[in-house]
Amino acid sequence: MPNRREFFRATAAAAAGSFVMRGGYAAFAQAAQGAAKRREISIGRKRIKVIDSHAHLGIPAVAEVVKGTPFAKNVNVAPNLVVGPDRVRAMDEWGIDIALLTQQGGWWYGVPDRDLARAIVKTQNEGTAAIVAKYPDRFIGMASMPLQFPDIAAEMLEDGVKRLGFKGGGISAGFAGEKELSGPEYDVFWAKAQELGVLLFMHPGGGNDIGAEKHFGGKGALGNTIGNPLETTMFLSHLIYEGTLDKFPGLKICGAHAGGYLPSYLGRTDAQCIRQADACTGKKRPVEDYFKTQIMVDSMIFREEGLRHLVAEVGAGQMVYGTDMPFGWPANPDFILNATFLNNAQKEQILGGNLVKLLKIAPAATN
Amino acid sequence: MQNRRDFFKAVAGAAAGAYAVGRGMPALAQRGGGGQRGGGAAAAPAGPVKRREVFIGRKRVKVIDLHAHCTVDGVSEVVKGTPFERQAGGRALDQDRVNLIDSEGIDIQVLTINGYWWWEVQDRDLAGRIVRAQNEGLAKWVAAHPDRFLALSSVSLQFPELAAEQLDYGVKQLGLRGATIGGHVNGESLSLPKFDPFWAKANELGVVVFMHPGGADNIVKPDAWKARGDIGNIIGNPLETTYFLTRLIFDGTFDKFPNLKVCGAHGGGYLPSYFQRTEVACDVRGNAMCANKKHPREYLKTNIMADTMVLTDEGLRHLVAEMGISQVVYGTDNPLNWPVPVDMIVNHSTLTDAQKEQILSGNLMKLLKIPAAATA
Numbered sequence: 001m002p003n004r005r006e007f008f009r010a011t012a013a014a015a016a017g018s019f020v021m022r023g024g025y026a027a028f029a030q031a032a033q034g035a036a037k038r039r040e041i042s043i044g045r046k047r048i049k050v051i052d053s054h055a056h057l058g059i060p061a062v063a064e065v066v067k068g069t070p071f072a073k074n075v076n077v078a079p080n081l082v083v084g085p086d087r088v089r090a091m092d093e094w095g096i097d098i099a100l101l102t103q104q105g106g107w108w109y110g111v112p113d114r115d116l117a118r119a120i121v122k123t124q125n126e127g128t129a130a131i132v133a134k135y136p137d138r139f140i141g142m143a144s145m146p147l148q149f150p151d152i153a154a155e156m157l158e159d160g161v162k163r164l165g166f167k168g169g170g171i172s173a174g175f176a177g178e179k180e181l182s183g184p185e186y187d188v189f190w191a192k193a194q195e196l197g198v199l200l201f202m203h204p205g206g207g208n209d210i211g212a213e214k215h216f217g218g219k220g221a222l223g224n225t226i227g228n229p230l231e232t233t234m235f236l237s238h239l240i241y242e243g244t245l246d247k248f249p250g251l252k253i254c255g256a257h258a259g260g261y262l263p264s265y266l267g268r269t270d271a272q273c274i275r276q277a278d279a280c281t282g283k284k285r286p287v288e289d290y291f292k293t294q295i296m297v298d299s300m301i302f303r304e305e306g307l308r309h310l311v312a313e314v315g316a317g318q319m320v321y322g323t324d325m326p327f328g329w330p331a332n333p334d335f336i337l338n339a340t341f342l343n344n345a346q347k348e349q350i351l352g353g354n355l356v357k358l359l360k361i362a363p364a365a366t367n
Numbered sequence: 368m369q370n371r372r373d374f375f376k377a378v379a380g381a382a383a384g385a386y387a388v389g390r391g392m393p394a395l396a397q398r399g400g401g402g403q404r405g406g407g408a409a410a411a412p413a414g415p416v417k418r419r420e421v422f423i424g425r426k427r428v429k430v431i432d433l434h435a436h437c438t439v440d441g442v443s444e445v446v447k448g449t450p451f452e453r454q455a456g457g458r459a460l461d462q463d464r465v466n467l468i469d470s471e472g473i474d475i476q477v478l479t480i481n482g483y484w485w486w487e488v489q490d491r492d493l494a495g496r497i498v499r500a501q502n503e504g505l506a507k508w509v510a511a512h513p514d515r516f517l518a519l520s521s522v523s524l525q526f527p528e529l530a531a532e533q534l535d536y537g538v539k540q541l542g543l544r545g546a547t548i549g550g551h552v553n554g555e556s557l558s559l560p561k562f563d564p565f566w567a568k569a570n571e572l573g574v575v576v577f578m579h580p581g582g583a584d585n586i587v588k589p590d591a592w593k594a595r596g597d598i599g600n601i602i603g604n605p606l607e608t609t610y611f612l613t614r615l616i617f618d619g620t621f622d623k624f625p626n627l628k629v630c631g632a633h634g635g636g637y638l639p640s641y642f643q644r645t646e647v648a649c650d651v652r653g654n655a656m657c658a659n660k661k662h663p664r665e666y667l668k669t670n671i672m673a674d675t676m677v678l679t680d681e682g683l684r685h686l687v688a689e690m691g692i693s694q695v696v697y698g699t700d701n702p703l704n705w706p707v708p709v710d711m712i713v714n715h716s717t718l719t720d721a722q723k724e725q726i727l728s729g730n731l732m733k734l735l736k737i738p739a740a741a742t743a
Contacts, residue, residue, distance in 0.1 A: 180594075211588025215610070218556070220617030221652035225644055226610060231635070233602060234591075241596030257644065261637040264685075265605060267678030268633065271706050272601045279597035302643040309640070309685040329651050 003203035004174030039095035041333060041351070043344045049364040050333055051352040052091070053201060054256055054298045054322030055099035057083045059127030065119050072108040080326040083131045088138060090325060094332045096353070098137070098361065099325065101128055102170030103144035106202045109172070110148070116144035121156050129164040140359065142201060143169035150185055154192035161196050167359045168199035174209035181235065182242035194250035199296075199358060203256040204231035232260030236295060237269075243282040245294050252294060252358065253319060259297035263313050264306070266291075291318060299350055302330050308341050316346035320355050388587070419472035421709055421727070423720045429728040430709055431475045431735070433577060434632055434674045434698025437464070439481060439504025445496045454484040455497075460508050465515065467701060472709045476701065476730070477735065478518040479547035481579045486525045486552050494523040498533050506541040517735060519547040519577055527561055531568035538572055544735045545575035550611035551585040557611060558618035563697060570624035573671070575734050579632040580607035608636025612671055613645060614695055619658035621670045628672055628734060630696065635673030639689045640682065672734075674698025675726060676707055684717050692722045696730050 041050050058081035068073050080086065083101065091099060103124050111117040121144050128141040143160025145153035150315075160166040173181055180186075193200055206213055207227030216223035232255045239245050239253070258264065269287045273280035291297075291314040300322050301307050311319065323331040336342070336350055345353075356363050421430050438457040446455045459588070468476050480501050488494040498521045505518035520537030522530035530546075539544035545568060551557065557566075569576050582603035584590065592599030608631045615621055615629065634640060644663055651659035659666070672694045677686050687695055699707045712723050732739065 177650065182594075210591035212586045212591075215586050218614065218618065219656045219658050220613060220645070221648050221655040222610075222613065222617075224652055225648045226606075226613060229641060229644060230602075231605060234598070237596055237598055237602060240596055241594065241598070258641070261602075261605070261609075261641050264641040265634070265637050265677070265682070267682040268601045268605065268676075269596075271678045272597050274706070275704060276597055279595065282595040299643075301641075302647060305685070305688050306641070306643045309688075312681045312685075327651070330647055 008095045009246050010163045021148060037182065038092035041095040041337070043337070043347050043351075046344075046348075047113070047364045048348045049097045049140065049352040049356060049361070050095050051321060051355045051361070052099040052204070052323045052325065053254060053299065053320040053355060054214055055087075055101055055325045056327070057081055057101045057128065057131070058102050059103070059124045061127055062120055062123050065123050066116070069116065071107065071111060071120075083139070087326065088135065094323070096323070096333075097364070099323075100140045100142050100167070100201065100355075102142040102201050102203065103128070104170060104172065106147070106172040106174070106205055108144075108146055111146065112150055114150075114152060115147075117135065117149060118152055118156070121146050121152075122159075125156065125160050125166070129166075132165070139285075140361070141166040142199075145169055145171065145189075147171060147181070148179070150187075150189040153189045157189070157192055157198070158196060161198055166198075168201065169193070170201045170203060172203055172205045172349075174207060174231045176203040180238060180242075182238040182244045186244075187247070190244060190248045190251060194248045197250065198252075198363040200251070200253045201256065202232065202234070202235060202253055204260070207231045207234075210234055229257055229260035230357075232256060233262045236260065236262050236290075240287060241280060241282050245290050246284045248293070252296065254296040254298060256298055256300065256322065258289075258299065258301040258306070258310055258325075263291055263295075263297055263310055264301075266313055288313070288321070291315075296320055296354070299336060300324060300329065300331055302335065304335055304339050304341075307335065307339055311342065311346070311350075316342065316349045317354060321351045382616070393448075416466045416470045418469040418741075419474040421474075421713060422712055426720070426724075428707060428724045429474045429732075430472055431477065431697060431737075432468070432473045432699045432701065433477045433575075433630060433696050433730040433731060434579075434676065435478050435701040436481050436703070437478045437505075439501060439508060439734050441500045441504045442497060445493075445500045447736065447741050449493065449607060451484065451488060451497075454482075459504070464702070465512065468515065471699065471701075473699070473701075474515070475737070476516050476520040476699075477544065477731070478508070478516055479577055479579065480505070480521050481547060481549070481581075483524075483537075483549040483581065485521070485523065486549070488523070488525070491523075491526055491529065495529060495533070497521075498523050499551050502533070502537050502541055502543060505543065509542065512546045517544050517737075519543055519545045519575070522546050522548065522565065524548055524557075524562070524565060527564045530565045534565070534568050534574070538574055545569070545577060547577045547579065550578060550580045550607040554585045556614050556618070558614040558620045563623070566620060566624045570626045573626055574628075576627065576629045577632070578608060578611060578629055580604045580611070580636070583607035583610070586610055605633055605636035608632060609638045612636065612638045615670075616645070616659050616663050616666050617649075617655075617657050621666045622658075622660045625670070627670050629670060630672035630674065632674055632676065632698065632700075634675070634677035634682065634686055635671060635690075639667060639671070639673055639686055640677065641710065672696060672730075675712060676700060676705065678706060678711075680711065680716050683711065683715060687718065687726075693730055694724050694727050696734075697727050 058077035060077045063075045108120045124144045131141045132141045143157050143166045145156045147153050157169045206223040207230040216227050296318045437460050440459045442455040448454050485497045501521040509516045509518050520543040522533045524530045534546050582599045583606040649655045668691045
């Protein structure tokens with residue numbers, strides 16, 4: 001599973017650097033690192049709550065759980081993935097009030113032992129809960145789950161939500177091996193997410209689910225540049241076309257990196273279902289309808305024109321702000337705040353309003 | 368190469384197929400051809416049709432289609448008795464194609480033979496003869512309909528030097544206007560130095576290279592598309608194009624051959640519509656090792672072109688916004704029945720009349736070196 005390792009290598013590399021990008025084209029130059037004064041974002045005169053849906057973390061205590069197992073080498077928690085004062089400072093600089101913390105990388109999806117898988121995830125989730133307890137106003141926890149065992153995944157999602165106070169869970173597609181998340185064996189998991197009424201944040205792992213990862217070793221970090229949006233595109237397409245989203249109409253899933261390619265290239269999807277209706281018998285609604293109701297996307301599209309297209313395709317009500325911290329993407333909130341085509345209400349929706357509503361978070365005024 | 372074969376069959380089947388279905392602008396309302404991958408045929412009316420003339424406002428504008436599939440007579444004889452015998456069939460161009468472009472308001476259609484099954488031919492002599500038959504067949508059809516059709520050269524890209532010769536001969540001797548290629552040669556990326564002779568020739572001649580994908584069978588495991596939604600087409604095709612163009616950028620091919628004009632089918636795949644991640648990759652990713660000398664967007668605005676097959680008004684607005692108006696050209700995917708009527712451009716909600724004309728023909732007049740008088 002090279003991509004799992006690559007993900008952690010990238011993490012380690014990022015840890016060695018800082019939040020300032022290497023090199024960098026002028027258009028993406030970010031605000032210089034300065035004093036740790038907390039930026040407070042207002043739109044017009046209204047202070048809004050900025051919520052980052054897409055933030056990573058690691059829990060060092062997992063190392064003890066997997067000590068002496070073949071998975072010991074997978075635990076490589078880089079310093080910048082350990083959420084503490086540095087992360088809070090980075091959020092302060094960009095004006096992020098709250099971040100949803102998700103465990104990504106998914107190496108534990110490869111653990112064949114049920115008890116070990118459960119123990120890893122339990123440790124991760126309890127570690128996440130401890131961070132949230134330490135900074136209750138700044139972070140929201142999202143459960144990690146062993147998706148190779150749909151029943152335990154359901155159990156751990158429920159445990160995270162009911163015992164640890166999480167608002168949802170983080171999932172990946174590529175790490176589930178040969179299994180298809182749209183297959184019936186996963187109904188128990190989707191049913192639990194629907195029952196709990198929580199958000200699932202889907203983050204890809206480089207496209208290894210369709211065997212593409214071996215072609216992504218060349219220049220341009222293709223496992224990330226192409227593999228990630230590809231995996232998300234495949235994942236969402238399967239959930240749509242295989243009827244999973246119809247079977248569980250209460251599901252709310254947020255696709256990382258602007259939902260991959262799919263929302264930015266919707267025309268071909270729709271057209272094919274009209275040309276070849278028999279290719280699309282598993283779903284009940286037009287493709288765009290799922291993006292208006294059940295699928296949300298983060299704002300990791302970096303530029304105004306990309307954002308404009310995304311808003312036109314899915315609507316501001318389905319978009320959430322995302323940064324991918326701590327990985328140094330040019331995703332500070334200014335490209336949303338400065339977007340000429342958005343009105344103030346839409347900016348607030350994207351930057352935090354949609355998640356305030358969905359996750360039942362107190363709005364800024366009551367902070 | 369399952370997808371390439373399927374694609375070829377679909378084109379051949381479409382050519383032979385359902386031309387009796389009622390025609391009409393709501394191409395959207397038509398149904399595909401019984402679920403075969405690639406879809407059914409566009410429905411050309413039986414018998415003579417009135418040629419549609421396209422106007423923007425009161426101005427008659429020419430319409431040139433860069434994305435059109437076909438097969439020609441003469442190839443079957445060349446591969447008879449070889450393992451490739453079954454691939455060369457299909458109904459060749461005939462009057463129905465003229466009727467189709469008449470009914471759709473296309474003044475000039477630029478024909479290409481796609482599927483690239485002949486790239487698997489390892490006998491250099493046979494490879495040369497197949498392409499020769501294809502290109503002579505195309506030239507013959509164009510000569511018989513000089514005002515209505517142009518064609519791009521097939522090439523034997525598994526033999527890059529031969530491909531360069533074929534392109535040179537095709538352009539200089541047969542009057543072809545460029546080359547058509549797939550996204551990989553038997554799994555190999557076209558950014559590899561071994562393919563430089565081909566790129567050097569296209570660069571030297573200043574002709575367009577039209578790239579059409581075949582389901583990304585170079586990238587994915589064999590069963591990756593076994594799912595609903597015809598995702599081998601709707602994801603596989605844009606994926607192959609995206610990977611192809613991305614490697615030409617990051618591996619430095621466009622820097623080596625700065626005069627190249629490479630047009631990616633189906634709106635250039637995902638690349639232009641989701642360009643931002645590509646745009647920042649070299650800055651953000653510590654392991655990116657980018658060889659490109661310029662900002663990725665520079666290539667998008669100069670070397671890379673895309674057809675209009677993003678299929679929606681908003682998709683086309685976005686494509687033009689990302690690439691610039693000079694990089695977008697009309698394409699229909701004839702004879703496959705995608706909903707790409709000329710009306711999508713003529714009635715576009717945000718493009719100016721001048722921009723519409725550029726897309727419909729202006730850009731291609733220059734690129735294909737068509738004298739203005741020739742389209743009068």
